Amino acid sequence: MSRSLTRSRRVRALAATALAISLIGACGAGERETPADPAATAGSAAGVQEAKDAMAGWAAAPEWPEVTKIAEPVDLTGKKFTYVALGDQIPVIHGVGVGVTEALAAAGADVKICDGKFNPTAVADCLKAAGDEQVDGVISAFVDYQMAGPAFDALAAKGIKVIVGGVAPSGGRQADANLDFYDNTARVFALHEAMSHAAVAEGGEDTNVLWVRLMDSTTTTGAGAKGVAKFKELCPSCGIAETEFTTANVDKLATSISAALVSNPDTNSVIVPVDSFVPPVLQGIQSAKMAGKVKVHSSSSDLAGLQRVKDGQQASDLGTPVLYEGWKFANAMVQLLAGQEVEKGDEFVTRAFTKANVGELTLDDESYLSDDWFGGGNYKKSFLTAWGVE
Template sequence: MTPPLSTRRFTALAAASVTALLLTACGAGEQGSKDTNTSGGTSTSAGGAADRAGTGEAKKDVAAWADAPQWPDVPKLSKKVDLKGKRFTYVALGDQVPVIHGIGVGVQQALSAAGAKVDTCDGKFNPTSVASCLKTAGDEKVDGVITSFVDYQMAGPAFDQLARKGVKVVVGGVAPSGGRTSDATLAFYDNTPRVFALHEAMAKSAIAQLGDSAKVVWAKLMDSTTTKSASAKGIAKFKELCPGCQIESVEFTTVTLDKLGLAISAALLANPDTNAIVVPVDTMVPSALQGIQSAGKAGKVKVFSSSSDLAGLQRVKDGRQASDLGTPVLYEGWRFAHAMMQLLAGDEVSKGDQLVTRDFTKDNVGRLTLTPQKYLTDDWFGGSGYRDTFLSAWGLK
């Protein structure tokens, strides 16, 4: 059985996931690299027609994300599950991260609506604390445990002990790992396809705003296979939609986040015609902005990111960030809860493969009330209409 990871690796995983990028840290340097499409990194006439077609596709998709999202259908349970009087534990890898905490609030809302009681245990980005949370849940004989962004292989023995006790376990927000697969007691809610789609959406947002004049530096998060793959898919989508555009990249990890600014600054000085930077999640944007400032490019380079935390949307409103692809955290919590309901019903737990987002820009963010209280509501995403859909799928409405 794979032993728990070190505290340092857990810390790296946490910040990386904020939209569900929290997986096993692999580590990498912050060296710059080139992903240039054309000789000299400039747009060519050969790419002109393709660039225009790609820009049109990007603008069409981004326009559809400008308004509140349409909530997807929810697979109905094969049988009704009675949760009245049941007890569950939500184990957060790190509850102080807004996205992780918000998902936990959504889990509590969802399972409480079905009659259950939910407690939260904070893993504090520490392997010992996470294992302790899982052990305590087993000792208290809860009916189920939902974890958020804790890789199975990070705490395999603790997960297995819970399963042996008959506790239903949803390993949420991550892909299967450590050779473990889903069974009748433990199942994975894998939403990594949505993470990949979100990175492709950032590429589309940049092209929609800049067209075939886009000259981008992409900050590639190298913490894990998932984060590497997500960046690769975003860059590939950018090249597909604008083959004549310029794209460079810099690499960093969460534990080297303090060096991201230096890497961004160096990339901008080496590529002075750069007009956009793509950063994986909002929490990492301040480091990128420091790099832009150091290179003397403040106000000349657009920043594209994701997760729609309060600080990110305030930057969009203030003109310091061009786009923020939003994450509706309460809805995500209901998705995590739905995975538990599927497991309890004996159904296969579906993947999180549908992108649900809103592209926040200067054109729509001004209509929002940007306060910490509003972050833990559905107001920025058009309301909570999805809740009745879930309750209907569970046979409760």
């Protein structure tokens, strides 16, 4: 039986910060439209099949994309770089930094990781410190240019090469010889759409989802919108509600989830953008007395996430090969140093982890910071060959 669309009402934040919306907003209850449009029902049947096919295809280890050759290789031996993470305590962001460190070290360089702590001041401090240390290059991860524009520009003015990574250009800043953007937002958007595939594939036409949207940056805000739109496209007769949060206010997330579920008692699926935020979501589900009724879907495949999948606390995890992503960030820096076009990160590389395949994995810290869950690290030789190192 098809379900009608649940119209969500969001509580808007009153105060804005440089990270975007700073207060978590819970969705209100919505009216149902009955009966469902027959055309919507037919569209949902096709969307459910599409979702199931996509999840089946992503269940296997991915194939690594080709790497563009550097026309005039640069010598990285002895060069110093700083990786500025928006928030290094998030495993997926830290893992990308480990990948950057591994990649540039393989080419003879040294890398220092600096934690921006999800705070514009801390991010700017990291960038200034890199300039004071006269590094050869800085790679930021998931920091909007407009969050620390003057600090980015100060580095570029000193001739330090800067990759603003994991985000689209913002603040009107154009790329130049010293500063460019590694824009992988297409991949991030695809990952959020994939989580909607996971929820629809698991719940079918009876799915009533709560989409939990992360509003830390323009990338995460846009990605959440893409995920919501994909869910509606796949299953127009399914129910959907939304709630928003930021990392800075994650302490309010459990309460927000509980309120949203109480307002939408037919919810049977929750999509959480990153594994790190699943624990407070589970707490909110428990508070709403809906444990066992609601399936949780997330992404990034950190160790805790895959352990939850194995234990049945989480239905799916769309994997992020963090070391590979780090090599992609490093590749952008090599392209900038070589005077080559910095390519966008458009390729979608993931693996869908569910109860069906997670049992074959070794789940420990060492494996997370490796490529074992994704079929091995053959891509590394491709990068080094493209850079002229091998």
